[in-house]
Amino acid sequence: KNEVEQSPQNLTAQEGEFITINCSYSVGISALHWLQQHPGGGIVSLFMLSSGKKKHGRLIATINIQEKHSSLHITASHPRDSAVYICAVDPSGGGADGLTFGKGTHLIIQP
């Protein structure tokens, strides 16, 4: 079973700061997902990537397949970015195992 580790577990920053959340996994994968969960809310998919880098607005996700590591960056952070960010991996080769999830990073952006 793939082990997915996220760091940090908790992060508090000031508005405008550059944020980095890290994710590492133990076994090769076909894709990695970054998800966002607001308090009391559902889960929204931010990115799905299998190589390189993706950008959407102020969010950037990168992945290094060889090092089994991914990062999620938030530029010019804003209080509305406060949420739990979850990394999840797709097993290599498909199958019915579903996604394997990290425990999440709880981000608070203070005004």
Added chain:
Amino acid sequence: NAGVTQTPKFQVLKTGQSMTLQCAQDMNHNSMYWYRQDPGMGLRLIYYSASEGTTDKGEVPNGYNVSRLNKREFSLRLESAAPSQTSVYFCASSEMGQGTNTEAFFGQGTRLTVV
């Protein structure tokens, strides 16, 4: 643009009671999933359905049953609720099976408390 809809959003059960969590998606996805989310743990897969009429056990299936009623709907049933089933439950769907690089869409979650 409803996406994935779960009902109910909140539920309190007494130990031994039964209930069904409903999930429906309007994106014509083949695959649907039920996960549970517990404090300090990542989401864990309860059951999975690759297509209408098929279901498979995930990591934590004990105490649950599922039904893939049609392509849109995938329900999760607790026959005799236990306090250990207190959790937040998420339904998800994707166009193809996970592991084939497809985006997953999640419902808003059901917060279940068993007393």
